[in-house]
Amino acid sequence: MKPTAQRLTPLGDHFFATLNHRIAAIKAAGGDVIRLDAGSPDLPPAAHIIEVLARSAECPENHAYQPYNGTSELRQAWAGMYSRLYDINLDTELEILPLLGSKEGLFNLTQALVDPGAVVLVPDPAYLTYAQAALFAGGIPYYMPLLSQNDYLPDLKAIPVEVAQRARLLWLNYPNNPTAATASRDFFANAVEFARQHDLLLCHDAAYAQVTFEDYHPPSLLEIPGAMEVGVEFNTLSKSHNMAGWRSGVAVGNRQALAALNKVKVHADSGHFRPILDASAAALAGDQDWLVGRNEIYRQRREVVLARLGEMGLQARTPRATLYVWFAAPPSWSSVAFAELLLEKACLSLVPGSIFGEHGEGYLRLSFTAPLERLEEAMQRMAGVVRTIR
Numbered sequence: 001m002k003p004t005a006q007r008l009t010p011l012g013d014h015f016f017a018t019l020n021h022r023i024a025a026i027k028a029a030g031g032d033v034i035r036l037d038a039g040s041p042d043l044p045p046a047a048h049i050i051e052v053l054a055r056s057a058e059c060p061e062n063h064a065y066q067p068y069n070g071t072s073e074l075r076q077a078w079a080g081m082y083s084r085l086y087d088i089n090l091d092t093e094l095e096i097l098p099l100l101g102s103k104e105g106l107f108n109l110t111q112a113l114v115d116p117g118a119v120v121l122v123p124d125p126a127y128l129t130y131a132q133a134a135l136f137a138g139g140i141p142y143y144m145p146l147l148s149q150n151d152y153l154p155d156l157k158a159i160p161v162e163v164a165q166r167a168r169l170l171w172l173n174y175p176n177n178p179t180a181a182t183a184s185r186d187f188f189a190n191a192v193e194f195a196r197q198h199d200l201l202l203c204h205d206a207a208y209a210q211v212t213f214e215d216y217h218p219p220s221l222l223e224i225p226g227a228m229e230v231g232v233e234f235n236t237l238s239k240s241h242n243m244a245g246w247r248s249g250v251a252v253g254n255r256q257a258l259a260a261l262n263k264v265k266v267h268a269d270s271g272h273f274r275p276i277l278d279a280s281a282a283a284l285a286g287d288q289d290w291l292v293g294r295n296e297i298y299r300q301r302r303e304v305v306l307a308r309l310g311e312m313g314l315q316a317r318t319p320r321a322t323l324y325v326w327f328a329a330p331p332s333w334s335s336v337a338f339a340e341l342l343l344e345k346a347c348l349s350l351v352p353g354s355i356f357g358e359h360g361e362g363y364l365r366l367s368f369t370a371p372l373e374r375l376e377e378a379m380q381r382m383a384g385v386v387r388t389i390r
C-alpha cells in the first residue's frame with residue numbers, strides 16, 4: 001500500500017490503545033487487573049434517561065438521519081442547564097452546537113481554525129487531544145507548564161508576546177484532567193483579557209464541571225463579561241451523567257467559532273442517533289438530584305484513596321472535582337517506571353503523568369472509577385508494592 005498521508009506522521013501511538021492491548025494480554029494469562037486508568041464512569045446513567053432512550057428507539061421514524069445540529073429540544077435542554085447553573089442565556093440556534101462527544105468538537109474546531117504554522121497554546125500536562133489536533137492541522141503547540149506551585153494554572157504572562165501574537169487558540173480545562181485542579185473566576189477573567197489582547201480564541205473544556213465534591217461549584221468561562229466574544233466552552237454528558245459511551249457533548253459560546261466548527265462537522269459526520277438526542281435532552285432537563293448521590297459515591301472513594309496514599313507516604317492534594325487523584329510517585333521513581341511496576345507486580349493499572357506532557361513527570365493519575373471494595377484492594381496491592389521499594 002502507498003504510505004499514509006503526511007499529516008498522520010506527527011501523531012504518536014495512542015496511550016490507551018496500546019495499554020488496552022497490554023492489559024488484554026495480562027488478562028488472557030489469568031491476571032486479575034484492576035483498572036484505575038481511564039476516566040470512564042463505572043456507574044450507569046439514571047434510570048429515567050435509559051427509559052427515554054428505549055422508548056425513542058421504538059419509534060420507527062427515529063432511525064432516520066437527524067439534523068446536523070441535533071434537535072431543538074436538546075439545544076434547549078443545554079440552554080436550560082447553562083441558565084440553571086450559571087445564569088447564562090444562550091441563543092439555541094447560534095450559540096449551542098451538539099457534538100458526538102466533546103472530543104470530536106475539540107478536534108474538529110482545531111481543524112476549522114488552525115492554519116499550518118499557527119501556534120496553539122496548550123497546557124502541560126493536559127488531555128492529549130488539544131496538542132494532537134493542533135499537530136494534525138499543521139499547527140505548532142506551545143506548551144504552558146501547569147506547576148504545583150502555581151496551583152496548576154498556566155502563567156499567561158510568561159508566554160512570549162511574539163508567540164501569543166501567532167497563537168490562534170488557547171486551551172484551558174478546569175476542573176482539570178489530569179491534575180484535578182480548579183480555576184477561579186478571576187483566573188478566567190485574566191484569560192479573557194489575554195484572548196482579547198492577542199485576538200485568539202479561548203477554548204475552555206468543562207468536561208468535569210458537574211463531578212464535584214462538598215458543595216464546590218466551578219465557574220463557567222461564559223460567566224465572565226466579554227467571554228462570548230472570545231470564547232467557546234465544551235461540555236459533555238460523559239462524566240456528568242455517566243454517559244461516556246453515548247457520545248453526547250456540546251460546544252457553546254462564540255457564534256463565528258461554532259459556525260466554523262459546524263462547517264467541518266457537516267462534512268465529517270451526520271449527527272446523532274435520535275434516541276441519544278432524546279435521552280440526552282432528558283438527562284439535562286430531568287431530575288438532577290441523583291447527581292448529588294453519585295458525587296457522594298465518588299467522594300467516599302476519593303477519601304479511601306487519599307487515606308491509603310497518605311499511609312504510604314505518597315503526596316496528593318484533595319481534589320474538589322473530577323474523577324482523579326493526582327499523586328507524586330515515590331522518590332527517585334519516574335512516573336512510567338512506577339506505573340510499570342504496579343502493573344507487573346500488582347496487576348494494577350494507573351496512568352503515568354508523563355504521558356500528559358513533560359510537566360506531568362513525577363506524578364501518576366488514579367481514576368476512582370471502581371467500587372469501594374475494589375479500590376480498597378487496589379490500594380492494598382499498591383501498599384504491598386511500595387513496601388518492597390522502601
Ligand code: PLP
Binds near residue numbers: 127247
Ligand atoms: N476533555 C477532557 C479533559 C477529558 O478528560 C475527556 C475524556 O476523558 C474529554 C474531554 C472527552 O470527553 P467526551 O467523552 O465528551 O468526548
